[in-house]
Structure formats: structure tokens, C-alpha cells
Amino acid sequence: MKWLIWGMLSLYTCNLYAHNQLVVDIMSSENFSQRYNEFLNGRSPLDVKSFYPTTKGSHIEIIEMVLLQQALFLGGETREVVFNPKPSVNIIEFSDMISGDSLILARSVWHEDIINYRGSLYVSDALVKFGQYEAGLYVTRRNVALQNLPQEQLEQLTVVANPRWRVDWRALNNTEINIVSFIGPWETMLNMVETEVVDAMLINFSVSQDLLLNFEGREYVPIQNIKMMLPDSRHFIVSKNHPQGEMIFAALNRGLKILRAQGVLDKALQQSGFISDLVKDWQYVNQQMLYPSKAAR
Template identity: 65%
Template sequence: MLRQIIGVVLCLLPWFAAAQEPAQSEPLVVDIISSENFSQRYQTFLQGKNPLELNDFHPITQGSHIELVEMVLLQQALYLGGETRKVEFRAKPSVNLMEYSDLIAGDSLLLARSVWHEDIINYSGSLYISEPVVRVGEYEAGLYVSKLNVALHDLPAERLDQISVVANPRWQVDWHALNNIKLNIISFIGPWETMLDMVENQIADAMLVNFSVSENLTMTFLDRDYVPINNLKVLLPDSRHFVVSKRHPDGARVYAALNKGLHILRERGVIERALRQSGFINSRVMHWQAINQHMLPTTLWGHK
């Protein structure tokens, strides 16, 4: 009888093990911003290549590029960490607003883009926080003004207290950075596009925007051009991370694979190369004056 029981148990072990693993035929669903243009730019960026084999991150599309790079890095990290299911990006309206309620509830697994550590630190009981994709001190932005507002193009740092910058107080990292600079802040809670309209119509003089990947750093939106104030940059004093739901059934497994893979990518230099090739760490502003350098830990000052 004992031999029969042992035999039955041994037969059932593979079934129990398989039950603990997600079916390989099922995709790993990742939330992404709801934007047809955004999805189109991702496919254009890939140019038909397998994202797991991509090693050239130079931009070939207009607009912000970091989101596209992160979609690729996310897939490569998961695969290197042992999560071999195919990733399927699905648009979700809540991602546009950067809400975390679906992740906290376990209705979503993870986001396709990184988020500021400061924004999610209070949710650490419900969310796994990955190794940093963007480290403290690597995120730099410019004070963008209308190209038509020529008088501000070469404004020196000592005259920043004469201009106004529109900012959303809900963007905590931007808000803290700007509040550590002697300038005038116009608080505005609303669409990013409306803030650009305010700059175009000179209701506000400038807006904090990560540097464009164009050759001359010009950002074009709706056929209107915006340029950064020359030789001045703002450091965003925080790190960015992927987040995974702790309440989702796959959360712990996916988080472990993601963190392992990110560590491998960091050691191989892939993450830094991707950030530099994509223009996110922009060589064109390497020697520009960081007007809020004092906000960074002193251990980082040497490499800036």
C-alpha cells in the first residue's frame, strides 16, 4: 500500500509543479499608455526587429524616446531573469493619468514605463519596486521656451528670477526641483498640452521638459517649436523604477525575474548605453550649467 501511495504522489508531482507555473502559451500582459501614435512609434522604432535582440537604441522617431527604450529594456530584463513568456502590451486609460489603483488591487501586473521613486514609495506595501532604470542624477531637463520668444534663448542663470515657469504640483519631482531654483512658478493642474499653450502664448515663459533628441534640441509640437534656454539644465533629484503588483498572482515571480534581468543588463552596460544612445542622457548638454546641482548627494557631484 505504501508503495502505491508513493507511486501516486510521484505521478502527481509534475502536475502540482505545472500548476504553479503560468501556461507558457499565455502572454505576460503589461499595461501601456493609451495612445495610437505611441504604439505606432514603438513599432517604427523596432523596424521589425525582435526586441530581445535589439542593441541599437538611437532614436528614429519624433517625440519623447525614453518610453520606447524602456519597453525594450523591460522585455530584455524579464527574459534574462527567466521569464520567457511573450510580453503583450495592452493600453489602459489609467496609465495615462499614472494611477496605481489597478496595480495595488492586483488587477494589473506591471507598467511598461518606469516611475519616480518618490511617487510610489508610499505604496511599497502593495508594489514591488525594481532596481533603478534611471539613477539619481541621470535625469536632466531643460527650461523650454517658445522659439519665437528670442529674448529668453540666452538668458543667464542670474536672471532666472525674472521669468515664470508653469509646473504641475502633482509632478512632485519636477515641483521640488523647480522650488529649489530662484524663479517664479505658475501652478497649473491640467493637460501637458495646455501648459505648452501657455508657453506659446507667453502666459508663462517656460516649462520644464526633458531634452529633445533632435540635433538642435528643438521640440516640435503641433507645428510649433520650443527650445531650451541655452547652457542651463535642471537635474531631477530622484531615481526611476519599474513597479510590479504584489497582489497579482504572478507578481512575486515576475518581480524576481525583472530584478535579476535588470542587474544583468546593468552589469553588461546595456542600460547606460541605451540611455546614452537614445539621447536621454544627452551629450549635447553635458557641459551645461546644472542650476540646482546642490540638490544631488555630494557623492554624485564628481561625475557631473
């Protein structure tokens, strides 16, 4: 009987602990757990005030994991967040979110990718506003000639792009650039640049001071003095069909409004290198896609 009581007590304790956690899904192929933990360096994500990168590579995914937790807490959701890597979650597949099997995703998503699912998904206020997402045309570091290609010669350039990445695809199609369509892994596309099957690939700017992207020992740099604006906004999404969806969405949006008013969102995007001061004077390749107010700045 004693063991039965202990067993029941343990089960109750486990269930109580589980109820005190908020499970947030993240792509298993992009878990970022090592770099996320390195960035926190023992800190609570709620205590993060500086968003400068401490690791190489893209930093925005880690910052989103932190900002999501800060927004939820400020909005009244105080449970511990536990990240749950799921192979079924990818950039344009939201079946678990739509069915209610998943509650919330740790990554922001393009508004265009989920606009047809707004009946099943709550869409937060914008984390990245229209016009804030900038990217460079990355070429191999050894290709010195392409690094300084003048903008008026961009019609000579071949750039690999996935047509399923609709925002990237639309941005590139509003230029004179020659697009090579490829549906497949990001790494394979980058390898096409490495092997000179194509000249370049559209990638958000690296956080390094020289904008260098180092991937598996291979180095890539953006074509100098030109950049592209990806014409959409990015948002967190919450399932409407999950029992906790309405409550979590309300907390998330309340918190995002507070972070926006405090200037934390823009600060995080700037300090993380997502909005890069290094390219602020570079020229837009797709200038015509900017809102008039943005283009006039």
C-alpha cells in the same frame, strides 16, 4: 458533435495562446505603438542592440518598453509580451496595480510617487539612477531673448509646473524661478508657453541634434547652457497582489542586474538621447540638490 469538438479545441488553443503571453499595461494616451513599431522596424525587441532614435519626440518611453522585455527574458520570463493600453493608468494613480488587477506597467515611475504603496508594489532596481534625469527649460523658438537668458537672471523667469508632479515641483522650488501652478494636461501647459502666458516649461531634452522640440508644428528650444536635475530615481513596478507578481518581479530584477552589469542600461539611456552629450557641459540650476560626488564632477 464535430462542431462541438472543433469549438472546444479552438477554445483550448486560444486559452493556451493567452497563457503564453504576458500582458503589460501601458497608458492608453501614451501607447506609443506607432513609434514603437517604427523603431523596431520588424526586429524582435530582444534583438535590439542600438537605441538611437528613429522618430521625433521623447524616446525614453519606447526604450523602456524594449528594456523591460529584455530584462524579463534575461531573468527567465520567456512569454511573449503584449502591451495593453489602459485609460485608468496614469502617472500618479496605481489603483489597478495595488488591487492586483494589473500585473506590471511598461513605464518606469518616480520612486517618490510610489513610496507610500510599497506594501502593495514590488519596486525594481533603478532604471534611471538619482542624478541621471536631466531636463531643460523650454521656451518658444521665436523668443530669441529668452533662449540666451543668463543664469543670474532666472528670477525673471516664469515656468508652468504641475504640483502633482512632485519631483519636478521640488526641483523648481529649489531655484529662484517663479513657478506658475497648473493642474491639467501636459499639452495645455505647453500651450501656455506658446501663448506667452508663461515663459517656459521644464521638459526632458529632445532627441534632435539641436534639442528642438516640435509639437504639432510648433517649435520649442531649451534656454542655452542651463539644465535641471530631477532629484529622484525611476523604477519599474510590479503588483504584489497579482498571482504572478512575485515570479515576474524576480525575473525582472534578475534581468535588470544583468543589463546593468553588461552596460546596456547606461548605453540605452545615452544612445536614446535621454542622457544627452549635447548638454554635458551645461550648468545645473539646482546644483545644491546634487549629491556631493555628482556635484564635484
